[in-house]
Amino acid sequence: MRLPSRTRVGVVGAGPAGLLLAALLRRAGVDCVVLESRERSYVERRQRAGVLEQSTVDALRGCGAAERLDREGLAHDGIELRWNRRAQRIDFPSLTGGRRVWVYAQTEVVKDLIAHDLTAGVPLAFGTPALAVTGADTDRPVVTYRHEGREQSLACDYVVGCDGFHGVVRTAVPASARTTYERRYPYSWLGVLADVPPSCDELIYAHSPRGFALHSLRSPTVSRLYLQVANGTDPADWSDERIWDELDARFAVEGDWRLRRGPLTQKSVLPMRGSVTEPMRHGSVFLAGDAAHIVPPTGAKGLNLAAGDVIELGRAFALRYADGTDRALAAYSDTRLRRIWRAQHFSYSLTTMLHTDPGDPDPGFGVRLQLARLDRIAASRAARAELAENYVGPATR
Known part of the structure; x- marks a missing residue:
């Protein structure tokens, strides 16, 4: 050329x-x-x-x-937050005047x-x-x-x-x-791709005493999942079984929801x-x-x-x-x-609402602040609307 x-x-x-x-x-x-x-x-x-x-x-x-x-x-019309075995859906269109996001x-x-x-x-x-x-x-x-x-x-x-x-x-x-x-965060994400249909219709953001987890997807047949891990983690130290077990524990919720498991095709660590x-x-x-x-x-x-x-x-x-x-x-x-x-x-x-801070000198206090913020989102339409507006981004000008 x-x-x-x-x-x-x-x-x-x-x-x-x-x-x-x-x-x-x-x-x-x-x-x-x-x-x-x-x-x-x-x-x-x-x-x-x-x-x-x-x-x-x-x-x-x-x-x-x-x-x-x-x-x-x-097209996705919402996300789900999970904490303390609870789930709260954030409905984007009803909170943002009809806006949504796309997974692609x-x-x-x-x-x-x-x-x-x-x-x-x-x-x-x-x-x-x-x-x-x-x-x-x-x-x-x-x-x-x-x-x-x-x-x-x-x-x-x-x-x-x-x-x-x-x-x-x-x-x-x-x-x-x-x-x-x-700003450097004191944790990373272990991300995996799995050849298995997603276990959810929309993204799940999970707060857990064990650390953050995210269930996303790449297509109707491929799941994308993340776990909070320590900085410097080697993906090779995490077996497939260990990853699935940890995801199961962090996504735990009341009801009959189950995490689908399948072969992992990619593992990588992403610093935050x-x-x-x-x-x-x-x-x-x-x-x-x-x-x-x-x-x-x-x-x-x-x-x-x-x-x-x-x-x-x-x-x-x-x-x-x-x-x-x-x-x-x-x-x-x-x-x-x-x-x-x-x-x-x-x-x-x-990030700070959902992740466990390994350097927090009083983790009990910090966790309760996180739970208070999550409870506020569940109780307040205004709080859900603020999260939704930020997530879907500005309207097209």
């Missing part, structure tokens, strides 16, 4: 954020080039979150990349967007690592990259970093020009942390997705925040090239940071 030497928007990273931005830009008639260090096969296999907010789904539909999602995605694996979102972007003619280069970004302070930033064994340059009007926390675009912003706020880098713009360089923020996965916000970033950027670039106005681009960082910090607070609140 021969890549152009110049483009309006250079996008580094072909995860869901970079691919969605490319789709939005192409729809608006704005030229872009997408550079991705990994090969296509690797990108399409990366396992990540699978819960999509309404605004994310609407954006995928709007750019023409949601045909398979609409056919195969699972990130791997499938990425496959759909890659197919869409290639069909639309977006220059999309896999196995093409960006090496450096220069000129961030100028109106002509340049991305240096390696493609087909040769070092080449891409001159841009703007560069958008969708290449993660350790990507070259974030590091192109001088350390003196950015501040990163970070939150971070936000401010500002999300430096000169002609913009940060989006994990390059700017990371949230713990408890509230299913990571992919959706990244989508929100590029939806805002897509709109701002469209205005910039339609009528020359920079107002939306100038407001990008402030606009997104307000939403990002709200999502950080929600993820922090949900």
